[in-house]
Each structure stands twice: as C-alpha cells, then as structure tokens.
Amino acid sequence: MKQNRSHQVSCFKHWTRKNYAVFNSLGKQIKIGVLATSCSLIALGAKTAAAQSQAAQLQQDSTTSEREQTIEEVVVDGGIPMVLSEKSSVLAAWSRSEIAELPVQNVQQLLEQVANIDLRQRGGNNVQADVRMRGGSEEQVLILLNGINIADPRTGHHSLNLPVDLANVERIEIIQMPGAFAGAVNIVTGNALASGVEASIGSGSHNYSEQAVSAHYVGNRLNLNAGTSLQKSTGYIYNTDFETVNAMAQGGYRFNNGGKIEAQFGFQQKAFGANNFYSVGKDEYEHVRTFISSLSYLQNVGALSLQGDVYHRRSFDNYCKHRDSLSFAQYNRNQDNYHQGDVVGGNLYVGYRSRIGKTTLGLQSRAEHIYSNKLGEQMDNPRPSFESGIDYIYEKWRTTVSVFLKHSYSYRRWLLAGSVVGNYSNSYGYFTQYNAQLVYSLLPQWEVLGDVHQSLRLPTFTDLYYNGAGYLPNPTLRPERATTLEIGTRYRHQWLQAGANAFYRMGSNLIDWVYVDDATQQCRNHVKIATTGIEAMAGYKGKKYLKHLSVSYAFLNLQSPQELDEKAKGRLFAYLRHKVSLSGAHHLVSHLQALWTLSYEQREGTYKSQLKGVEPTPFEPVCLVDAQLLWQQSHFSIYVSMDNVLNTQYYDYNAVLQSGRWLKTGIKVFF
Secondary structure, eight states: OOOOSSOOEEEEOOBOOOTTGGGGGTTSEEEEOOOSSOOOSSOTTEEOHHHHHHHOOOOOOOOOSSOBOOBSSOOTTSOOHHHHTTTOEEEEEEEHHHHTTSSOSSHHHHHTTOTTEEEEEEETTTTEEEEEETTOOGGGEEEEETTEEOOOSSOSTTTTOOSOOGGGEEEEEEEEOTTSSSEEEEEEEOOOSSOEEEEEEEEETTTEEEEEEEEEEEOSSEEEEEEEEEEEEOOSSTTOOEEEEEEEEEEEEEOTTSOEEEEEEEEEEEEEEOTTSSSSOTTOEEEEEEEEEEEEEEEEETTEEEEEEEEEEEEEEEEESSTTGGGOTTOOGGGSEEEEEEEEEEEEEEEEEETTEEEEEEEEEEEEEEEESSSSEEEEEEEEOSSTTOEEEEEEEEEEEEEEEEEEEEETTEEEEEEEEEEEETTTEEEEEEEEEEEEEEETTEEEEEEEEEEEEOOOHHHHHOOBTTEEOOTTOOOEEEEEEEEEEEEEOSSEEEEEEEEEEEEEEEEEEEESSSSOEEEEEEEEEEEEEEEEEEEEEOSSSEEEEEEEEEEEEEEOSSOOOHHHHTTTTSOEEEEEEEEEEEEOSTTEEEEEEEEEEEEOSEEOSSSSSSOOEEOOOEEEEEEEEEEEOSSEEEEEEEESTTOOOOEEETTEEOOOOEEEEEEEEEO
16 A cells, blocks of 8 residues: 555545455544444453454445545554554453443443453542452453553552543453453543543532543644543541542644654552551551653554554552551651552564565563562662652562564454464563464354463562561562463344353462461462353443443352362452443433443452451352433533442452442533
8 A cells, every 4th residue: 555645534434354454554543434333332252353354244335435445453543453453352342432321430430340350449439449350360450551551560459540530531441462461451542533621520428529621632633632630538438538630641643654653641649548458457548659651653664564662650659557657756657668660661563464464573671660668679778768757778670571473364254363472581581472363254243263372470579579567578479371262252233242252261370368377478379270251241232212231241260270278269269250240321301311330249258347356258249230310411411420329338358348329410511
C-alpha cells in the first residue's frame, strides 16, 4: 500500500481474510462504516480482533464513495495492535457507551462485574482492592494503561492506583496473554470523538463528595485530553475515611508521513484510614502517591510497521501503624513502612507482512528499583526518605530483557499463530516460553478455538524481603511458571452473543504467604497447583425497553498434587469457586433509564471477623445488587445510585467489614 503524505481518515467497510491486514491500521484513524457484529459487552472467550476477523467472514461491498481499506483488525486512532494483537484473548470488554449502561462510578466497580475476576476489597470507592483473575493472586495479574505495563513490582495491593477517572475511559479489556501469568487488564483512555468540556459534582452517604472536570481537543492531527478529580468521605465505619486526587493528561500528534507520537502523564494521591487492612490495628493509615508517564511512536513503511515505547512509574508509600503517630512523643516511626519505587522500561516492535503471513519481532526491557526502610538489601549509606526524620536503609535493583518472535498464518477458515519468548533477568537468569493458537470458523458468526501458552512471574519485593512482626523474608524465592491449555467457542450476532471456555493451568513454584508457626507467615514456593476453570456467558442487546441484558458464570477448582495442611494452603486457596454476574439496562420513560447489576459469589477458605480472640469461619455466599436511575439529556445528566442495595454484610479479608448501602447522587454537564 502506498504512503499518502496527506492526512486521511480510512473508512472500514468489511473484514478481509489477509493475514497481514492488521498493519494497514497502524498509525491511522479508522472510521467505522459498516460493522455487522455488535461490540462486545462481555465477550467472554473472545480472542483479539485479529483472531476474530479471521473467523468472521462478512459480506463484502466493493463500491464506496470514500477511500476504503480492508483491514483485519480495527484499532481506532492509534493504539497498541502489535503489543496485544493475537497474543491475547479478550475475555471481557466494554466500550465507553457500554460502561455508561452500568451503575458504576469507578474502575474498581466495573471490574467487579467480570465473572472470572475476584476483586477482594479492603475499602470501597476505589480505595484499595486486590485484582485476582482465574484463581491467581493479585501479583499474577498484569495492569496495562493504554497498553503500557505500569504494574508495581513492590506489591499487587496497589495495582489499581491509577490516575484514571471512569469518565475518561475509552474502553476496558480483560485479556489473557502469554506475558500475564493469570491475565491482564488493559485500560484505554482518551480518544474523545469531539472537542468539549465535561464537569461533574456529586455527594452521598458517609459525607461522600466528588468533583471532576475534563477537557478534550480533537483536531486533524492533534488530539489532547486532560482531567482531574477529587473524591473523599469520612468512611462507613471507624477509620475508613479517604481522599483521592487524580490528574491525567495525554495527547497524540499525527505526522504527514503517517507516523504518530503519543504521550501520557498522570498523578494520583490517596490517603485513607486502613482499619485492620494488613495487620492488627484499627488506627492504621496509608498515604500513597503515584506518578506515571510514557511516550510512544508508531510508523508504517510499506509492508514494515514499527512501534516504540518508553515509560516510567514512580510511587511513594507510607504505611503507619497509627494515623496520629506524629503527635506521639514516644512513637518509633521506624516501625512504619516507607517505600519509594521506580520502574523504567522500553519496548520496540517490528512487524512485516508477506504472502506467508505476518511476522513480528519484539524487544522489551524493564528496570525496577526500590528504596525502603523494610525491603531490599542493606545500603552502605542510608538515604533520606520523602518523610522528614526517616532514612531509607535498603534498596534493590533488578532488570529484565525479553525478546520474542511471532508468526501467524491464515488459510480459508483457519488461523494458526505461534511465538517463542526469551527472557533474561539479572536476578534469575534465562527462561524460554512457547505459545500457540488455533482458530477455526464453523460459520461466519461461530468459531472454535484452542490455545496453549506458558507464563512467568518474578517475585515482588514484598514477597522477597518483607520483615516485620509476624512476617519473615525469603530472598531465595524462585520465579513462578505455568502452562495453560484452553479450548472455547463463541457465537456473535448483531443482537445476541454467547461463548464458553474451559482451561487447565498447571503452575509450578507458585508463591503464597503460609504460616510457618502459629503466629508467623512467610512467602513460600508451592511445588505445584493445578487450576481448572469453566466460563460461560450470554448477552442480548436491544433498542427499546430492554437496552441490554447479560449473564456470565465462572467456576474454579484449585488442587495441589501434594498433601497440604490448612496452614500451608495460604491465601491462594481462598478463591471464588462460583461466581454469577448479571446486568441490565432499561428505558423507562423519555430520557430516564434504570441500570442494575447483580452478582453471586461462593468463596472457598475461611476468614476471621476479628484478628484476635475468634476462630476462623468459612466464607458464606454473598449476593450483591447495585442500581442506578439516570436522566440523560444532550448537555447534562442526573443520576441517583445505590451500592449494595440489599445491605449485605460480608468480608473479603480478615476483620475488614465491607460497607453496606451507599447512596450517591450527582450531576454531569457537557459543553
């Protein structure tokens, strides 16, 4: 395809069966013309758009008044096609319009609607939650922001510390990919359709308040998006107050040669009461600050496609045993945790299309560093921390480099893809992973698939080095490894979609906290754990009274080939065995809509309502209902929502009672 020096917007009209067609979309704005299948609300088991298009054989229209390109996967206005394409399976996805049909106000609430995600909360309203997926731990789930890996190498507890408001999210994808041990969450922001300003204000129970403003500029070559918000509450029980500040800006510029440069910068500050969040202490408090930045460039040169990324994440974390410790004359502040973490990385991808398929070569490099008064190796010279009077006395550097080669080929109804990945870590040496995927289209709307991939995860700094009351370090931990086999089928129609998947994952050296005696825990490598899962979904999308209705179900079973006593089972075995999620949206009258979600969870394992003086209790089944009334006009909307309508009392972790009914109301205006 010849390069055109003038800026053009390509119009997508139909799918093609060319295995290289994805590269035609790189660095271009794609206008969706005719698309015979609906966007996925909860496309359980759906592969990437590349795999989808190979299986979907839609009717072609060779005549058009606009400049037309046939492409295999649609990546609207940039994106990260070479990073995620064909290496991932889309297990669930929401567009901006689909998110608007759910009674959710933040990313945390949205993820709760995914059947195969176990969101274990220590505080509601996006304060602190662990994202678990398919029986994996929070450390085994990869978090991507606009395709950039911004995961925290210190701990998975703060993976959702993202400077992103739901109003600025373009889409969210739950994906399965070789680079993510249990799965990944990709949050895509920006990409506004038109220039404008949006502002909102709201209030609710427990002195909750929120204010947010965002602005968007959409030009021929330049796109800019920026937003900031403030949320706070005095808390639903003692010492669960919080205050969260988000600020984010991103932009992209398209050059005459078709190349595009993109940048994003974000900041988040969270301060919250941590009543029994991590240990015995109703007066605990945590203050976390996170800075994120990245720069990307995408370019097409004939049959060759290039993409490069650089990124940086810095975080500061202060965890106090007592929130008023500064006023205590005799308080030893060194017992608190002070951390400063940095992640610097870069990616380079080169793709080439030919008659024998699509070949991609990738290079990824990542450096992780921490200063701490608790984690790492002893420093020769202490370094002052961000808090006056506290020194960092430990630090740790580690680097990883990955190289992968991938090739995909399609023939008629078949798509075959495979890859090999080589990893080097200065702490753990060399590792190799192999991955393969096969998709067969039975009908234009119906396909079956098979997938096998291997995964690798390095221990976090907390896994390796945390040393405190009741905890022992274990610097001899080895990386986790797993092989996953998966089969599935899916059906897509304009108004109906359904799918089912089954997978089996054998993990070795899996890391978990286990009790080494009655009062002390330590991270250990389990020899092996086998995870079996079944997932199914069905969704209906209408136009009149019922706008959408969806139901999804996930089943899990974890087993270890060796006998483990209760103390050795640790936290991984407190998993969701059954989860059912339902959601619906209804037109009531004129501009009024009713939105609702319902979930049912049955968890394995036990919990304690108090950390001392009580015996463990088996987790009880939990049923949660959220609802919202939404009045929407062209330039404003008013909502009234209620979380936990049934006022269910439940625990996700020991001694952390979750909030009951929480009423919120607010107004949004658009200019």
